[in-house]
Amino acid sequence: MNGATVLLLIIVGAALFYATRLMQRRRRRAALMQTPLDERHRAIITRRIPLYQKVPLYLRGRLDGLINRFLDEIQFVGRDGFEVSEDARVVIAAQACLLIMGQSHRWFPTLKSVILYPAAFKSKAKKFDGYIQHDGTPVHTGESWMRGPVVLAWDHAAFGALVDDDGRNLVLHEFAHQLDEATGVADGAPLLGEDQNAAGWGRVFQESYDRLRRDVETGRPTVFDAYGASAPAEFFAVAVETFFEKPRDMHAEEPQVYKEMTHYFGFDPAKW
Numbered sequence: 001m002n003g004a005t006v007l008l009l010i011i012v013g014a015a016l017f018y019a020t021r022l023m024q025r026r027r028r029r030a031a032l033m034q035t036p037l038d039e040r041h042r043a044i045i046t047r048r049i050p051l052y053q054k055v056p057l058y059l060r061g062r063l064d065g066l067i068n069r070f071l072d073e074i075q076f077v078g079r080d081g082f083e084v085s086e087d088a089r090v091v092i093a094a095q096a097c098l099l100i101m102g103q104s105h106r107w108f109p110t111l112k113s114v115i116l117y118p119a120a121f122k123s124k125a126k127k128f129d130g131y132i133q134h135d136g137t138p139v140h141t142g143e144s145w146m147r148g149p150v151v152l153a154w155d156h157a158a159f160g161a162l163v164d165d166d167g168r169n170l171v172l173h174e175f176a177h178q179l180d181e182a183t184g185v186a187d188g189a190p191l192l193g194e195d196q197n198a199a200g201w202g203r204v205f206q207e208s209y210d211r212l213r214r215d216v217e218t219g220r221p222t223v224f225d226a227y228g229a230s231a232p233a234e235f236f237a238v239a240v241e242t243f244f245e246k247p248r249d250m251h252a253e254e255p256q257v258y259k260e261m262t263h264y265f266g267f268d269p270a271k272w
């Protein structure tokens with residue numbers, strides 16, 4: 001065998017190896033999507049995520065499959081002494097998958113891991129999802145890194161899951177950032193399906209964002225948390241929390257944004 005033949009054999013061998021791995025991964029994913037939720041996982045979700053019970057049956061099968069896939073593919077890492085429990089993994093996975101259960105192609109394409117702190121944490125990240133302590137120190141409850149992990153304070157993530165009608169949900173908020181950031185820009189415009197008009201989305205969201213900024217300035221209460229007025233990316237993340245937790249109020253107050261979101265997510269929580 002000459003050098004060219006050896007090189008060709010190496011290339012063909014490598015291509016076969018990667019093709020086989022890709023096929024195995026696809027098969028594994030397809031099997032996970034068809035597998036019913038583990039009964040222990042279902043018990044955790046029933047106890048900790050009341051929103052799950054409201055999800056209509058026609059979406060449940062896909063949601064359960066996505067939770068299986070998330071638990072299989074996404075790594076969980078504890079920080080500051082936090083030992084990642086089964087409860088924590090399932091509570092994060094189930095809420096994240098609520099965001100993607102309505103569209104068959106949707107996933108968190110750049111996400112590899114979730115980092116969990118026991119409670120609010122100090123961070124060097126510039127993007128700030130948290131609050132200012134009484135001593136003036138900013139502490140984070142969550143972060144979403146572009147092409148990187150989602151970072152969460154477990155106590156806030158668990159509380160957000162348990163109270164599903166206050167319009168605040170840390171996990172939905174941070175994973176909404178992941179969907180937005182998957183385009184490579186955190187600007188409040190996620191990757192839309194082919195049948196949704198990006199210009200229409202942009203106009204509706206810009207008008208609503210401007211309206212929220214004016215309302216926050218004048219002190220007029222709105223369905224959206226005032227934090228949404230801090231940047232277009234935050235407006236999208238806050239609108240996602242509101243969409244799931246106050247759908248009927250949002251539909252009444254911001255019907256156009258609500259309509260764009262039902263199209264984007266592929267379901268209508270106001271009907272649940």
Ligand SMILES: [Zn+2]
Pocket residue numbers: 128129173177233234237
């Ligand atoms: Zn945020």
